[in-house]
Amino acid sequence: MKRIIIAAAISLSAFVSAHAASITGLNNTGIGAGGANDTSYQLSIVSDTWNGSTVPVITLDNTWPVNTWLANDSTSKWITPTANQGQSYDAWNNGTYTYRLSFDLTGFDAATASFAGRVLSDNTVKVLLNNTEIASGNGFTTWSNFTAASGFTSGVNQLDFVVTNWAQNSGNPTGLRVEFGQSAVTAVPEPETYAMMLGGLGLVGFIARRRKNKQASA
Known part of the structure; x- marks a missing residue:
């Protein structure tokens, strides 16, 4: 016996x-000190202010527009296009700000992957997994949820948060905040x-x- x-x-x-493990690389926004780059995310901008790619910046606590936006905490912080977090953008036309998070499922069974999270944005946001929309949201004080249980690939995956900043000729900052809850994937x-x-x-x-x-x- x-x-x-x-x-x-x-x-x-x-x-x-x-069996199941959490997915590596699903990082909340703003993990680090305010004023530092958030290197987990890459940002592409199409705007009447300026176009191009950059690394977003972690916001400082208690500095406008944070606290008008939902206040930062120890779990996540807002990220913005530049270190001047109160900079006004998009005076005459809506701007598009695509924050990309990449994660690699090499060595895992992509068909078993799943995650859940929530997002805040100024103004609206669409969440895309490998170019397929999985959720949308609108607001910088109330969270919007997103989930995925399909649409993954066995290699590098792209999770895009596409923020639209509505045109306004002054006092028009923009930013993103993301928190992940559970995630799982089975190793091969x-x-x-x-x-x-x-x-x-x-x-x-x-x-x-x-x-x-x-x-x-x-």
């Missing part, structure tokens, strides 16, 4: 090692994991048959 328990434990250990087992699992199951079967034969001959 002791050998059966040991063999079963070996098999179970191999099985569990191939290494060949040795399969061998260990099959070996453990085989040993369990062998011992069980041997016990059965002994009982039959008794």
Whole structure:
């Protein structure tokens, strides 16, 4: 009986090692000091203020427009296009600000991936996973939720938060804030994991048959 328990434990250990883990790279906005770049995100801008790509900046607490926006906390902070977080954009036309977060599922079964989170924006936001819209939101004081349980790829994935800043000729900052809740994905087992699992199951079967034969001959 002791050998059966040991063999079963070996098999179970191999099985569990191939199961769900959280997705690496799903980082909340603003992890770091205010005024520093948030290097988890890349920002592309199409605006009448300026166009191009940059790394967004983590906002300072208690500095406008933060606190008009939902206040920063220890879980996440707002990020903005430049270190001047109160800068006014898009005086005459709506601007588009695409904040991209990349994460790699190489070595994982993409069909098992899922995540959930929430987002704030000034003004509206669309959330796209690998160019497919999964959610939208509007507001900088009330969270909007987003989830995904399909649409992943086995390599590098792109999660885009496309913010539209409505045109206004003064006092018109823009920003994004993202928090992730749960996420999960199953690792693809290494060949040795399969061998260990099959070996453990085989040993369990062998011992069980041997016990059965002994009982039959008794």
